[in-house]
Amino acid sequence: MIGITDVEAAAGRIAGHVVRTPTVPSPGLTALLGVPVTAKLELLQRTGSFKARGAVAKLLSLDADERAAGVVAVSGGNHGVALAAMAAALDVKATVVMPRSAPARSVRGAEDAGAVVRLTDGMPEAFALMERLRDEGLTAVHPFDDPVVIAGQGTVGLEFAEDAGELTDVLVSIGGGGLIAGVAAALRARRPGVRIWGVETEGAEAMSQALAAGGPVPVALSSIVSTLSAPSVSRLTYDHVSALVDEVLVVSDAEAVRGSLDLAEHAKVWTEPAAGCLLPAARRVVERVGDGTRLGLVVCGGNASIADMTAWAARFGPR
Template sequence: MIGVEDVEAAARLIAGHVVRTPTVASPGLSALLGVPVTTKLELLQRTGSFKARGATAKLLTLGEADRAAGVVAVSGGNHAIAVAVMAESLGVKATVVMPKSAPAHAVEIAESAGAKVHLTDTMDGAFALVSRLQADGLSLVHPFDDPVVVAGQGTVGLEFAEDVAAAGGGALTDVLVSVGGGGLIAGVATALHARLPGVRVWGVETEGAEAMSQALAAGGPRQVALSSIVTTLSAPTVAQITYDPVSALVTDVLVVPDADAVQGTLDLAHYGKVWAEPAAGCLLPAARQVRQRVGDGARLGLVLCGGNATTQDVFRWAERFGLR
């Protein structure tokens, strides 16, 4: 398990390369949920998601030979965008592998940043291809199974804790974080527990992308079947390096239906005045569950992890689920 000192080192490393995203109280979401809500707007990060942090940390720690050989990454969308864009900014050649279910705009962004893009039929196939490309000499920038990447993602929690403390208005009692492979929640939980003792951290997954909750039920990482429309949370398994801190530091991992995640995206736009993807939208239905479980004294923090969903995608999903 990484420690808060690793997250602090990552923060120093990536400073100047990534955005210190805003931490803001949300009157609209507070009214909707009936308790104070503070949001960490990581959807305003470079490349549109928190993934820029871990990708940048990894790229900056590569040796000269590895940088010259180039890097490879596997992704359902956001990690591919982050690696492609940040590698271009640092002068590193990137290859990314995505399943065909990945958002078309993610493929376009990665290609426009100069990355070589491979598409596979499934996410499992994407991971298999990456292994072959890594064997050919490319350096892997794993989306979550890497302590440098996890520490980089943990800088979200470090900033969140610092900003909440600076604002004065009362400490957070509960922070909700989306879970794919677990890199974000592992890093954020590490930072938050060090800086905000007593805070509860909750993970959120969508049905059909339940790698962490199934791992917790089984006592360790294992392969899971994927069917969620939320490809940016669709990891076929978590890693031991993400499972361990989650099992130790996270209160629970909640699972919500895809339809509720899409409704959450619509509600974030209406009440929170932000355009998020369903990977962040899933936090709202989960926040209602947390509020019911912990009571009226809750002061909620939401890590809005990304905003890389097109209006066309969201409206198509909304129509599919009969949402308004």
């Protein structure tokens, strides 16, 4: 389990390499949901998502031999692009393994940053290839099963705690659980009274199924939200969520897409469905908590193309 000192150390290490993203009240979302809403705009981070934090935290922790060996990561999109960009900035060779279902823009983004991209048939195969490349000598930068990466992601929660006004409930998206593990560790130390809610999409329910089973289990993936599609969580992220997070909510792909459309219309931000899923979950939280709710949303990423959003909107339609 990481603690607040780990997150604070990560914040000092990565300062100057990442953006301290805005934490802002959202009048549009406040009007839409009927309660005060504050958003942490991590979609304005380098490479368009929070992933740059954990990636550079890990890279900066490596010794000379590990850097010289080069690094390898598995990614549904954002982690790979972030690692490629941060590795290039630090003159470290990077290999990124992605499933063929990963967004084409993410593949191009990692390649344009100088990484070697290896494609596999699915996420389980991508994780297996990463492990083989690690065994061959590359240094693995796991997207979530690493305390250094989790501490890096936790700097999102540290900034949120420092910059936001009063909050009663904070919502965080879950893929493999690295972001929510780090954010929860920071918030439990700095805002101990705040309730923390995780959000997944149907067909990418690795954490909620792990909580039901009492530990990490492999899950079948069918969600369109590739950036949340981990084939399982890790024991490390499971332990953090089971200890620190109040509940994990699951929404449909259609709700996540409509959430992104609502965020564009009402909050004036362009998000991917991995962040859009927060909005339908927020409605449920407001219904359950009632009067006095003051929401915080960790808007984790904005790496959706116009073509993606147009296709998803045509498929699922507005509410």
